[in-house]
């Protein structure tokens with residue numbers, strides 16, 4: 718009887734190890750994007766300041782699934798708006814609050830706007846698949862925040878305009 722229980726436990730441990738391995742294997746590479754007053758910061762650059770031209774903050778590879786981890790590290794609510802989210806076949810978005818608790822999840826064809834309160838994160842999984850013969854195979858998407866549009870504090874005009882490039 719004791720031996721039977723011991724075998725049962727080994728079985729559970731092996732099963733758990735298998736699940737962990739599979740979870741890690743499926744996790745797409747992460748790209749961190751931070752939102753602050755008033756900039757987007759990614760692995761390749763930081764947007765702004767006021768009236769500056771859009772800065773490329775990240776480059777994705779066509780056909781490769783990635784997870785964009787968008788954090789609102791600022792004091793105000795910010796949005797990340799991009800036609801990229803709408804141009805892909807679908808997105809999987811998990812919204813996490815400042816305590817790390819999931820507050821919402823959306824899977825499928827997404828809206829273009831992701832709004833985050835201070836301290837919140839959005840984990841956006843997508844697979845860009847675009848091909849063009851122009852511009853050496855690069856497709857450029859704007860990434861913007863349009864909070865307080867039409868006021869002196871317009872986030873877009875103050876520096877929250879960037880691009881994400883999809884390359885071949």
Ligand SMILES: [Cu+2]
Nearest residue numbers: 795862864872
């Ligand atoms: Cu903003």
